[in-house]
Amino acid sequence: MSFLLQQIFGFFKLLNSDTGHNQIASGIALGLILGLSPALSLQSVVVFILIFLFRVQLGAALMSAFFFKFAGYFLDPIADPLGRWILEMPSLRPLYIQLYNMPLVPLTRFNNSVVMGSGILAILLSPIIFFASKKTIIKYRALIVKRFNDSKLWKAFSATGFYKWYNTYQSLYGK
Amino acid sequence: MDETSFKKSKQKSFIRWEALFPASIILGLVIAYFTLFFDSHFRKGIEFVGYNTLGAEVNVSSLETSFRRASIIIRGLQLTDSEQPTHNLFIIGEIKFDMSWDALLRGKILIEVAAIEQIQFHSLRKKPGRLKPPEKASDEPSLIEKEGQKLAKEALEKAKTNYDDNILGDIANLLSGGSSQEQIKNLENNLKSKSLIVEIQKNFTDKQTQWNEKAKNLPQQKDLNAWNERFKKIKTNNFKSPDELQQSLKQFQELLKEADQQVKELEKTGESFSADLKTIDGQLKNLEKTVQEDVKDLEAHFKIPKLDTKAISNSLFKRYAGPYLEKLNEYQALAHEYLPPGLLAKKSDGEENLQIQPRPREHGISYEFGKPNSYPFFWLKKARISSKATPGEPTLGNLAGEALNITSNQALTGVPMVIKINGDFPELKISGIGAEISINHTKRPYRELLSAKVDAYPSDKKMLVSSKDIEVGFTKAVGSALIKASFEEDLIEFSIFNSFSQLDQIVMASNKEINDILGKVMSGIPNWTIEASGKGTLRDLPIEIKSNLGTEIARGFEKVLNEKIAEAKAKVKGIIDEAIAKEKLKLENEINKAKNQFNTEFNNVKEVLAKQKNEIQFKIEDTKREETKKAQKQIEAEIQKRLGPDANKKLEDLKKKIKF
Numbered sequence: 001m002s003f004l005l006q007q008i009f010g011f012f013k014l015l016n017s018d019t020g021h022n023q024i025a026s027g028i029a030l031g032l033i034l035g036l037s038p039a040l041s042l043q044s045v046v047v048f049i050l051i052f053l054f055r056v057q058l059g060a061a062l063m064s065a066f067f068f069k070f071a072g073y074f075l076d077p078i079a080d081p082l083g084r085w086i087l088e089m090p091s092l093r094p095l096y097i098q099l100y101n102m103p104l105v106p107l108t109r110f111n112n113s114v115v116m117g118s119g120i121l122a123i124l125l126s127p128i129i130f131f132a133s134k135k136t137i138i139k140y141r142a143l144i145v146k147r148f149n150d151s152k153l154w155k156a157f158s159a160t161g162f163y164k165w166y167n168t169y170q171s172l173y174g175k
Numbered sequence: 176m177d178e179t180s181f182k183k184s185k186q187k188s189f190i191r192w193e194a195l196f197p198a199s200i201i202l203g204l205v206i207a208y209f210t211l212f213f214d215s216h217f218r219k220g221i222e223f224v225g226y227n228t229l230g231a232e233v234n235v236s237s238l239e240t241s242f243r244r245a246s247i248i249i250r251g252l253q254l255t256d257s258e259q260p261t262h263n264l265f266i267i268g269e270i271k272f273d274m275s276w277d278a279l280l281r282g283k284i285l286i287e288v289a290a291i292e293q294i295q296f297h298s299l300r301k302k303p304g305r306l307k308p309p310e311k312a313s314d315e316p317s318l319i320e321k322e323g324q325k326l327a328k329e330a331l332e333k334a335k336t337n338y339d340d341n342i343l344g345d346i347a348n349l350l351s352g353g354s355s356q357e358q359i360k361n362l363e364n365n366l367k368s369k370s371l372i373v374e375i376q377k378n379f380t381d382k383q384t385q386w387n388e389k390a391k392n393l394p395q396q397k398d399l400n401a402w403n404e405r406f407k408k409i410k411t412n413n414f415k416s417p418d419e420l421q422q423s424l425k426q427f428q429e430l431l432k433e434a435d436q437q438v439k440e441l442e443k444t445g446e447s448f449s450a451d452l453k454t455i456d457g458q459l460k461n462l463e464k465t466v467q468e469d470v471k472d473l474e475a476h477f478k479i480p481k482l483d484t485k486a487i488s489n490s491l492f493k494r495y496a497g498p499y500l501e502k503l504n505e506y507q508a509l510a511h512e513y514l515p516p517g518l519l520a521k522k523s524d525g526e527e528n529l530q531i532q533p534r535p536r537e538h539g540i541s542y543e544f545g546k547p548n549s550y551p552f553f554w555l556k557k558a559r560i561s562s563k564a565t566p567g568e569p570t571l572g573n574l575a576g577e578a579l580n581i582t583s584n585q586a587l588t589g590v591p592m593v594i595k596i597n598g599d600f601p602e603l604k605i606s607g608i609g610a611e612i613s614i615n616h617t618k619r620p621y622r623e624l625l626s627a628k629v630d631a632y633p634s635d636k637k638m639l640v641s642s643k644d645i646e647v648g649f650t651k652a653v654g655s656a657l658i659k660a661s662f663e664e665d666l667i668e669f670s671i672f673n674s675f676s677q678l679d680q681i682v683m684a685s686n687k688e689i690n691d692i693l694g695k696v697m698s699g700i701p702n703w704t705i706e707a708s709g710k711g712t713l714r715d716l717p718i719e720i721k722s723n724l725g726t727e728i729a730r731g732f733e734k735v736l737n738e739k740i741a742e743a744k745a746k747v748k749g750i751i752d753e754a755i756a757k758e759k760l761k762l763e764n765e766i767n768k769a770k771n772q773f774n775t776e777f778n779n780v781k782e783v784l785a786k787q788k789n790e791i792q793f794k795i796e797d798t799k800r801e802e803t804k805k806a807q808k809q810i811e812a813e814i815q816k817r818l819g820p821d822a823n824k825k826l827e828d829l830k831k832k833i834k835f
Binding site for chain 2: 052053054055076079080083084087088093096097099100101102103104105106107109111112113114115117
């Protein structure tokens with residue numbers, strides 16, 4: 001639990017800094033894939049490994065996965081017919097037969113209409129979400145964070161001894 | 176926040192190397208969990224799921240899994256008998272199987288060989304098993320539940336109606352006397368046919384009034400005479416001019432038109448009369464049917480037994496077979512509640528599509544994209560079943576068998592599922608157990624076959640008839656059973672043959688005559704046989720019960736009862752005759768009289784009209800012909816007069832010239 005909280009605090013800290021917008025955006029995009037995939041599937045494991053292996057902002061990925069897991073329930077009525085349409089395409093049937101009988105691929109559960117539909121939606125939406133969230137973060141930093149940093153209240157607070165002490169602690173022990 | 180706060184993160188590499196250590200710790204913990212705790216949790220999981228789905232305590236003594244071999248060994252699987260929680264429904268000593276890693280990596284389960292060993296039935300538990308309390312039913316049942324409940328109710332009603340009589344009790348009742356005169360009077364007044372006949376009579380009287388009204392509008396004799404007078408007055412010869420001829424013809428045409436109109440009117444009345452007669456005939460037929468129903472009701476009231484083998488067998492074995500038949504009816508209702516509609520509907524012939532096998536799921540549809548010789552989602556190729564009797568363990572028997580090709584997609588494997596078991600339970604004195612189940616869904620039509628037999632088993636006390644008048648049954652016997660059933664799509668055919676030998680019979684009747692006859696009959700039947708069979712669909716499965724007891728009892732009671740039955744039937748006939756027959760005959764006579772009268776009148780008028788119509792037509796033709804001839808002669812005379820003495824020659828020349 002503390003690990004989760006740490007990651008979420010880290011996310012807000014990074015969000016309000018000047019760097020790491022790619023880390024956050026890729027975290028949100030990968031979280032989308034994670035949220036729209038079934039929990040027990042090969043693609044979830046792969047995405048999870050990618051999130052851990054690469055320097056993707058974990059808090060952003062977890063929060064995004066949590067959000068899109070819920071959004072996924074509302075997307076099911078679209079994902080199901082989309083998945084059926086794709087899975088019932090006669091031209092793609094030989095490919096599906098090949099994939100279905102290959103090792104590991106069936107563990108993605110691609111043969112389920114909702115999984116296939118959600119997967120396609122996730123693949124199509126993830127680059128859009130990546131660029132959209134990147135742009136949003138940059139705008140957020142330029143408009144809201146900068147305005148906040150320039151506010152008299154923040155300037156007064158950053159001049160206090162407590163803040164200086166926190167800053168020193170953060171530079172010594174913070175990650 | 177300033178840049179220095181996150182200076183370190185800027186310098187870090189793209190890959191999160193520092194996560195390797197915590198990841199390896201997590202991996203280590205996962206391995207430790209699977210090594211130390213997984214088996215125990217899996218065992219508890221089976222017990223929990225079993226308890227919740229089957230509604231009775233499920234116990235597993237031990238469970239072992241191996242990741243490397245992908246194997247599972249379950250020992251001491253006990254399932255509590257929900258109807259007798261002190262006992263187990265069965266115990267399986269050991270179940271072990273290895274799954275194929277090749278298939279697992281493809282997301283499928285393939286078990287080459289599984290072993291199911293040491294099976295015990297109905298063994299005593301160390302302590303009574305827990306039973307799941309019944310779930311609180313929801314206030315509003317779903318449509319499917321409603322339909323299921325309706326069918327279950329219908330099935331129970333059907334079972335009750337068919338097996339709610341007691342033929343031996345009826346025989347006793349018949350031999351000991353009948354109903355009083357007052358009761359008979361009451362019965363007469365309550366006959367359905369009696370009220371129906373009153374209704375028909377009323378309807379007939381109304382119709383008769385209508386017919387009389389219509390008959391008044393038909394042409395009467397005076398109309399016909401007047402019409403005849405008009406006909407005679409029309410000039411038919413010696414016309415002075417063509418206008419006069421035309422005048423006569425016009426009068427004839429008018430008369431003909433009137434005749435046609437009268438005939439049409441007459442036919443319309445005839446049609447309406449026929450329709451009314453048809454309705455009355457239908458009502459009379461209905462009356463006949465109602466009379467038959469009343470006869471049946473009266474026979475049931477007087478409990479007149481039918482001395483046929485089938486009725487006696489049905490009646491005798493209602494107590495024995497009733498609960499099983501009720502169960503069967505409940506299963507029929509359940510099948511309708513839960514089986515997919517496709518399974519209950521007729522399928523068209525044709526090859527099964529191997530490639531797409533959609534399996535509906537709660538969320539979406541899972542498709543199976545199989546190809547020949549590929550793995551289906553689940554395939555247990557062979558399960559060996561074995562068990563050896565052990566002294567002191569009466570519920571442990573000698574069993575040997577195998578289950579072949581249990582799979583989720585037979586169209587893909589191309590082989591049917593077959594289960595065969597043979598064995599005996601020597602300590603329970605059960606011998607010659609044999610069962611074979613074959614399920615063939617490789618192609619349409621789907622076929623399932625079941626055959627099972629038990630050569631001998633001890634049977635405890637069973638009562639076929641138990642009423643205040645009569646008791647028939649046995650205290651102990653040795654039974655044998657043979658069951659055969661086949662399902663082809665939604666068509667079911669089954670037969671169950673049960674026989675009991677070495678009987679310690681109970682035969683008692685309060686009526687001395689019955690007691691003597693029954694005692695004599697039953698002592699001559701050393702073995703009792705019962706055969707139940709049926710053929711139909713799940714929704715409509717008629718069941719027939721035959722037994723040698725039926726034949727023998729019918730024969731035994733034949734002489735003494737035939738007389739009594741004839742007497743009782745005569746009584747019923749008397750009631751019907753008294754209440755209905757006379758009235759019915761009277762009504763039929765009245766109807767026939769009315770029918771004849773109307774038909775005679777109708778036909779007479781019709782005949783006269785037709786005759787007069789023919790006469791007019793003949794007159795018209797005749798007048799036209801005569802006048803034409805006359806006119807022709809006049810023209811010829813005029814021509815001869817104008818052409819002179821050689822008129823004939825000139826006329827012939829002219830004809831030649833104009834090629835006449």
